[in-house]
Amino acid sequence: MEGNRPWQSGRMSWRDGAFLLIIGFVFVSALPRPISFHDSSSPILDAALIQLRPNDTVPSFSVNTLNGIWTYRSGFNSNPVIIFATSSDCASCEASWQNPQYIDDLLIRSPNNTEYLFMSYDQTAAQDANTMQQLFSIRLQALNIDASLWKRRAHFVTDPVGKSGTWIAPLLASPEWQRTISQLQINTEPPFITKRLDARYDWLYPGPTSVFGNASVPVAFMGNGCNGGAILQNVSGSLALIEDGGCDYFEKASNAASKGAKGILVFAINDSMIDMNCVGNECNTQLSIPGSMIPRDAGLHLLKLVMQSGPGQITVTFTSANSSGFWACIDGQSRLQEFGWALYPSMAFLAWAAEWYNYKSQLLSHFSHQPGGVVVPVWTNEIMTGKGIWKNVHVGTPSHIQSFDTIELEASLDCPGGYDALCPIWDRIVDLKVCCSGNEHCGSELGRWITPFRRRVGHWVTDISGLAPLLFSQNEYCNLSMTTDWWLPKPWMPSLNIRMYNKKVYPVAPVELMPLFEGGTFDKNYNSKYKPINFTIPMGTTNVSLVAVITGHGSDNNGCGEFCITSHHFVINGIPNVINFTAAGSALGCADATPTGVVPNEHGTWLYGRDGWCDGRQVNPWVVDVTSQINLQGENTIVYYGWFQGGNPNPVSNPGVIFMTSQLVFYEPTN
Numbered sequence: 001m002e003g004n005r006p007w008q009s010g011r012m013s014w015r016d017g018a019f020l021l022i023i024g025f026v027f028v029s030a031l032p033r034p035i036s037f038h039d040s041s042s043p044i045l046d047a048a049l050i051q052l053r054p055n056d057t058v059p060s061f062s063v064n065t066l067n068g069i070w071t072y073r074s075g076f077n078s079n080p081v082i083i084f085a086t087s088s089d090c091a092s093c094e095a096s097w098q099n100p101q102y103i104d105d106l107l108i109r110s111p112n113n114t115e116y117l118f119m120s121y122d123q124t125a126a127q128d129a130n131t132m133q134q135l136f137s138i139r140l141q142a143l144n145i146d147a148s149l150w151k152r153r154a155h156f157v158t159d160p161v162g163k164s165g166t167w168i169a170p171l172l173a174s175p176e177w178q179r180t181i182s183q184l185q186i187n188t189e190p191p192f193i194t195k196r197l198d199a200r201y202d203w204l205y206p207g208p209t210s211v212f213g214n215a216s217v218p219v220a221f222m223g224n225g226c227n228g229g230a231i232l233q234n235v236s237g238s239l240a241l242i243e244d245g246g247c248d249y250f251e252k253a254s255n256a257a258s259k260g261a262k263g264i265l266v267f268a269i270n271d272s273m274i275d276m277n278c279v280g281n282e283c284n285t286q287l288s289i290p291g292s293m294i295p296r297d298a299g300l301h302l303l304k305l306v307m308q309s310g311p312g313q314i315t316v317t318f319t320s321a322n323s324s325g326f327w328a329c330i331d332g333q334s335r336l337q338e339f340g341w342a343l344y345p346s347m348a349f350l351a352w353a354a355e356w357y358n359y360k361s362q363l364l365s366h367f368s369h370q371p372g373g374v375v376v377p378v379w380t381n382e383i384m385t386g387k388g389i390w391k392n393v394h395v396g397t398p399s400h401i402q403s404f405d406t407i408e409l410e411a412s413l414d415c416p417g418g419y420d421a422l423c424p425i426w427d428r429i430v431d432l433k434v435c436c437s438g439n440e441h442c443g444s445e446l447g448r449w450i451t452p453f454r455r456r457v458g459h460w461v462t463d464i465s466g467l468a469p470l471l472f473s474q475n476e477y478c479n480l481s482m483t484t485d486w487w488l489p490k491p492w493m494p495s496l497n498i499r500m501y502n503k504k505v506y507p508v509a510p511v512e513l514m515p516l517f518e519g520g521t522f523d524k525n526y527n528s529k530y531k532p533i534n535f536t537i538p539m540g541t542t543n544v545s546l547v548a549v550i551t552g553h554g555s556d557n558n559g560c561g562e563f564c565i566t567s568h569h570f571v572i573n574g575i576p577n578v579i580n581f582t583a584a585g586s587a588l589g590c591a592d593a594t595p596t597g598v599v600p601n602e603h604g605t606w607l608y609g610r611d612g613w614c615d616g617r618q619v620n621p622w623v624v625d626v627t628s629q630i631n632l633q634g635e636n637t638i639v640y641y642g643w644f645q646g647g648n649p650n651p652v653s654n655p656g657v658i659f660m661t662s663q664l665v666f667y668e669p670t671n
Contacts (some may be wrong), residue, residue, distance in 0.1 A: 090181055218311075421454065571640075
């Protein structure tokens with residue numbers, strides 16, 4: 001769900017992978033002007049290239065770079081490619097390069113065999129390429145990273161995108177790939193239009209467009225907005241025009257809000273556009289006004305008008321304009337894909353995309369290298385509305401299922417129309433239940449996923465080997481049902497396969513399971529409903545495992561259950577087994593998990609750590625071998641309780657909920 005940031009500060013972790021990325025940025029300053037990315041001198045390419053759609057195989061292409069001609073060979077280059085092309089009218093891209101940390105985000109996190117193609121729409125592309133290369137060199141030296149490793153991977157294109165002679169320009173100019181850039185219009189005659197960069201989306205939230213719409217907002221000059229600074233005009237009821245520098249943005253926004261300003265409009269201290277954000281404990285204070293930054297030349301122009309006309313006499317409008325797109329991807333199979341959205345100006349989003357496409361290639365390799373595999377197809381791009389989907393599938397006899405020691409669910413989510421923008425919003429649970437003929441556990445959960453925010457590339461694998469007894473059927477058929485929230489305005493298109501392998505690494509097979517505890521409302525009474533379960537082990541059992549699927553949802557005054565850390569305790573014969581969701585509420589808990597299948601660059605707050613889950617990923621069962629804790633010959637007792645901060649939850653209002661299934665699985669030796 002959308003929400004305020006649930007953390008104070010955070011750092012990213014870095015992983016390796018395989019990836020190739022195309023990125024375009026610019027550095028040459030220009031007076032603010034209406035946006036036009038379409039160059040009439042661009043070469044005309046075959047119309048078929050413009051009509052490329054996601055999942056189409058892309059043509060090969062070559063571009064001129066600072067180090068000569070670089071060529072992508074379709075079908076031969078196994079490294080994915082992401083195209084990120086922009087111009088001097090893109091404030092967010094400019095900020096990505098002006099902050100050294102944001103360059104470091106890419107250099108440190110990037111997979112080691114990733115290639116990057118940096119491009120510019122502007123006619124100054126050759127100059128831009130040199131500037132970008134110099135910035136890279138400076139940061140590589142600062143980080144003590146071997147520059148030779150990046151010389152083979154970072155390619156700086158010397159031709160403007162529109163004159164590169166590739167299919168990239170017409171593709172990104174097509175309506176499906178266009179993007180919206182943020183602008184500010186000073187309402188004079190004629191209007192004066194400049195680029196703008198809104199404050200970090202999850203700090204001063206919602207943004208100015210959401211607050212003001214297309215209204216004309218009066219402007220007054222506050223000064224630098226710092227504590228003790230002179231307030232040069234009355235900003236009450238107006239947008240406070242503030243000069244950058246002197247103090248941080250939290251101080252500026254706080255002071256403006258205290259004086260009744262409707263928002264803040266900061267003009268840069270130099271030619272650099274800065275990502276306005278809070279720092280540390282400041283982020284715990286939610287401010288109620290939006291904020292945005294504009295270039296210094298535009299700010300000085302606006303300041304002159306405001307000082308001449310008086311406070312509130314000059315108005316501005318927060319607008320936007322369509323532009324050719326910034327991003328496109330080529331996966332490791334040479335197929336065109338979408339990039340998603342960069343929520344704020346950091347090159348970390350490039351690295352997260354790289355990590356995910358490595359994950360995808362590894363996933364496909366995993367499926368193609370399994371010995372003795374049997375695939376049970378269930379759905380292929382089936383339209384799933386709020387009513388869900390159902391299907392009877394042939395799974396074989398129980399003995400057939402027991403002949404495999406590994407059972408996996410391969411799932412993916414697509415959207416009708418084939419583009420991210422056509423996917424449902426929000427992060428919702430997708431639940432898979434199974435009912436097999438003669439099976440006493442009919443209606444049990446077999447798999448769980450969380451949908452991504454408006455992205456269609458999700459592809460996951462879930463190991464459900466321990467839940468094999470749920471598939472035991474008297475007539476060899478099982479009914480599978482998949483559901484999500486009934487109210488979603490757009491459908492998903494899930495695909496599902498059940499994959500069974502015999503890796504010959506497990507000497508035992510699951511033969512029976514015993515349901516344990518379910519979740520519920522996470523309030524002061526949460527634990528009172530759970531009673532100890534006494535049990536004995538079935539004859540022939542040699543091994544026992546605990547299998548649980550646990551996720552927290554909702555948002556009380558503590559952020560529970562989505563953004564709070566909960567722990568779940570299963571005590572068997574006095575021996576505790578504990579899972580603690582420590583990533584919940586962290587700044588990048590789910591972004592750091594991109595190599596495990598989290599779909600990157602979604603809408604919304606996908607980066608934040610959650611309580612046992614992430615947007616756009618499978619929920620993995622928690623499996624613990626508890627054989628040593630079990631009395632195989634006599635009585636046993638298991639107790640469960642869930643805690644928040646080491647004790648019983650006790651929210652003031654709006655308690656969250658824990659969704660949980662848990663069972664003990666009993667194993668016997670294989671023949």
